[in-house]
Amino acid sequence: MNISEAAPVLYSFRRCPYAMRARLALKSSGLNVELREIILRDKPAHMVEVSPKATVPVMILPDGTVIDESLDVMIHALQQNDPEHLLEAEKADLQEMLSLIKTFDGPFKTALDRYKYANRHENVDVDEEREKASVYLMELEKLLSNGNDYLFGNRISLADLAIFPFVRQFANVDKEWFDNQTWPHLSKALDKFVSSERFLSIMRKYPQWREGDEVTYFGTQEMAN
Numbered sequence: 001m002n003i004s005e006a007a008p009v010l011y012s013f014r015r016c017p018y019a020m021r022a023r024l025a026l027k028s029s030g031l032n033v034e035l036r037e038i039i040l041r042d043k044p045a046h047m048v049e050v051s052p053k054a055t056v057p058v059m060i061l062p063d064g065t066v067i068d069e070s071l072d073v074m075i076h077a078l079q080q081n082d083p084e085h086l087l088e089a090e091k092a093d094l095q096e097m098l099s100l101i102k103t104f105d106g107p108f109k110t111a112l113d114r115y116k117y118a119n120r121h122e123n124v125d126v127d128e129e130r131e132k133a134s135v136y137l138m139e140l141e142k143l144l145s146n147g148n149d150y151l152f153g154n155r156i157s158l159a160d161l162a163i164f165p166f167v168r169q170f171a172n173v174d175k176e177w178f179d180n181q182t183w184p185h186l187s188k189a190l191d192k193f194v195s196s197e198r199f200l201s202i203m204r205k206y207p208q209w210r211e212g213d214e215v216t217y218f219g220t221q222e223m224a225n
């Protein structure tokens with residue numbers, strides 16, 4: 001079998017938390033994908049053609065199926081191969097994990113965007129938005145203070161991979177403020193997540209993909225400058 005014919009394509013953007021979670025799941029699954037690194041203000045025509053909503057990540061399967069929601073990319077990858085059993089957490093089933101993830105993708109992310117990009121919204125009270133988001137983060141602190149290393153047990157799960165890229169985004173708005181809050185377990189879990197080989201490996205830099213470029217397989221290229 002010719003590997004280049006069989007590999008799905010992934011349009012991705014290194015700094016996007018949705019694309020990060022897709023890459024985290026793909027990395028864990030070991031699935032071979034052709035990586036196309038994009039820049040949001042210069043999206044490839046083919047990506048927009050197959051997914052007119054034009055958000056990353058976009059995965060295109062060899063049969064032409066387009067998966068353009070990050071959570072669906074994660075689940076698809078892990079349904080192919082899930083050696084770490086990310087779809088079954090120690091202390092939660094898939095439905096419970098999806099319910100927490102949806103809360104983070106919904107009201108938490110709304111407050112995070114208004115906090116992070118306050119200048120793009122009118123009449124935003126930054127402190128208020130930060131407080132709104134913090135209520136959800138306190139829920140994570142509670143989960144992590146039950147003696148768990150991860151959100152749903154002592155084993156990493158889909159929920160950790162789907163949610164921590166957004167906790168990182170929140171923390172990075174004002175790291176000093178974040179580190180001074182009463183969520184020691186969350187701070188520790190975030191530090192462990194961002195310094196993990198797992199996370200560092202999905203944050204390697206790739207040059208912007210252009211039509212006609214040689215194929216780059218995700219995870220197989222050495223660190224670019």
Ligand SMILES: N[C@@H](CCC(=O)N[C@@H](CS)C(=O)NCC(=O)O)C(=O)O
Nearest residue numbers: 016017018040055056057068069070
């Ligand atoms: N619900 C989508 C959201 C993806 C998303 O919004 N990605 C952002 C980048 S982080 C994007 O591509 N935005 C389009 C743009 O900025 O043009 C998913 O989960 O995949």
